[in-house]
Amino acid sequence: MWRSCLRLRDRGRRLLNCPPADRAASSARLGLVPQCLARAYAPPTERKRFYQNVSITQGEGGFEINLDHRKLKTPQAKLFTVPTEALAIAVATEWDSQHDTIKFYTMHLTTLCNTSLDNPTQRSKDQVIRAAVKFLDTDTICYRVEEPETLVELQKNEWDPIIEWAEKRYGVEIESSTSIMGPSIPARTREVLVSHLASYNMWALQGIEFVVAQLKSLVLTLGLIDLRLTVEQAVLLSRLEEEYQIQKWGNIEWAHDYELQELRARTAAGTLFVHLCSENTTVKHKHLQE
Amino acid sequence: MAALGSPARTLRGLLRELRYLNAATGRPYRDTAAYRYLVKAFRAHRVTSEKLCRAQHELHFQAATYLCLLRSVREHLALHQEFHGKGERSVEESAGLVGLQLPHQPGGKGWEP
Numbered sequence: 555m556w557r558s559c560l561r562l563r564d565r566g567r568r569l570l571n572c573p574p575a576d577r578a579a580s581s582a583r584l585g586l587v588p589q590c591l592a593r594a595y596a597p598p599t600e601r602k603r604f605y606q607n608v609s610i611t612q613g614e615g616g617f618e619i620n621l622d623h624r625k626l627k628t629p630q631a632k633l634f635t636v637p638t639e640a641l642a643i644a645v646a647t648e649w650d651s652q653h654d655t656i657k658f659y660t661m662h663l664t665t666l667c668n669t670s671l672d673n674p675t676q677r678s679k680d681q682v683i684r685a686a687v688k689f690l691d692t693d694t695i696c697y698r699v700e701e702p703e704t705l706v707e708l709q710k711n712e713w714d715p716i717i718e719w720a721e722k723r724y725g726v727e728i729e730s731s732t733s734i735m736g737p738s739i740p741a742r743t744r745e746v747l748v749s750h751l752a753s754y755n756m757w758a759l760q761g762i763e764f765v766v767a768q769l770k771s772l773v774l775t776l777g778l779i780d781l782r783l784t785v786e787q788a789v790l791l792s793r794l795e796e797e798y799q800i801q802k803w804g805n806i807e808w809a810h811d812y813e814l815q816e817l818r819a820r821t822a823a824g825t826l827f828v829h830l831c832s833e834n835t836t837v838k839h840k841h842l843q844e
Numbered sequence: 845m846a847a848l849g850s851p852a853r854t855l856r857g858l859l860r861e862l863r864y865l866n867a868a869t870g871r872p873y874r875d876t877a878a879y880r881y882l883v884k885a886f887r888a889h890r891v892t893s894e895k896l897c898r899a900q901h902e903l904h905f906q907a908a909t910y911l912c913l914l915r916s917v918r919e920h921l922a923l924h925q926e927f928h929g930k931g932e933r934s935v936e937e938s939a940g941l942v943g944l945q946l947p948h949q950p951g952g953k954g955w956e957p
Contacts, residue, residue, distance in 0.1 A: 596931035610877060640881065644910065647878040651865035659924075660917050781905050784848065785912045808927035808941070815920035822913035829906050 600655035608650040610642045617642035630672040641830040662823030670757045683751045686763045694771040696730045696737040705798050720773045758832035765824035778825045785822045854907050855886050861914035
């Protein structure tokens with residue numbers, strides 16, 4: 555980021571320095587060789603792997619990650635600590651598996667931990683819950699099409715069982731709709747789900763909101779949290795229409811497969827994060843039920 | 845409950861992913877903390893009877909989710925480096941991507957410098 559700013563400033567100065575006549579000449583020259591200069595975009599350079607060994611230590615606040623002898627910090631320079639050993643090992647594995655450059659876009663668990671530790675948007679628990687439940691108004695699996703018929707049937711067969719399961723599991727009503735205004739969700743449904751989500755801690759909630767935003771569906775996310783769906787199934791259900799179009803028109807590796815793998819990776823990371831961060835909560839639940 | 849298949853299969857998949865991860869660093873994957881943790885967890889929660897154990901299912905679900913994470917990240921990275929990681933393509937490359945070729949004119953098009 556910092557480097558690219560410098561580069562920009564350099565280029566700006568070069569433009570300022572060159573006299574107007576020269577600039578006209580250079581633009582004429584530009585006209586002759588348009589392609590070489592127009593195609594200047596290159597992705598920002600990735601940072602080198604500056605460490606050799608990754609290890610875990612148990613500190614006061616939880617488990618910490620060490621890169622050689624330095625402690626890992628969050629972007630806001632807080633100490634990076636995670637509540638469970640399993641999560642710490644998974645994060646350490648992410649850092650250890652970077653080959654010569656650090657590819658942050660593949661380190662979803664680290665990103666989620668950073669978000670939870672720093673809370674960059676400064677939101678409270680209520681706000682995160684509300685943001686997650688808001689997706690119910692526009693939940694992917696509640697929006698149905700009216701044509702073509704095969705897709706209508708596919709959506710009915712694949713999505714209805716999940717909605718039924720959620721209705722039974724939480725004792726609520728969730729409708730589906732074909733209108734552009736979306737389904738009408740009863741206020742009670744919202745209350746029940748809000749109070750259910752309130753039983754999770756802040757870390758788990760950040761993960762839940764992340765998964766909801768990936769799948770564009772609260773119901774599918776609940777299915778993942780309650781072990782009703784695997785990640786592969788949830789992603790398939792979330793992309794049902796796309797899969798239908800792929801079957802009809804063909805698959806493109808650099809668009810469809812790329813998105814599929816990214817969505818799977820993000821959803822899996824979020825789901826694992828929720829499960830690893832809410833282990834204590836789950837135990838409490840069982841006591842209450844018995 | 846989601847069907848996950850046999851736990852041994854999941855563990856094998858996880859170990860394969862760990863091997864991929866450690867192929868580049870050159871160290872044996874059996875030395876990593878992740879390997880030790882996974883094997884320990886799988887041993888501790890081995891099936892001892894035919895009864896469905898909720899805790900074991902939960903652990904297996906987490907393992908399957910982790911397997912999905914590692915596999916998708918690897919495949920996503922491969923696709924990213926193949927198609928997206930190098931900035932903009934030249935006209936020739938873009939055409940080749942959809943199976944086309946730029947027209948070739950022997951002797952040039954007449955307007956090159």
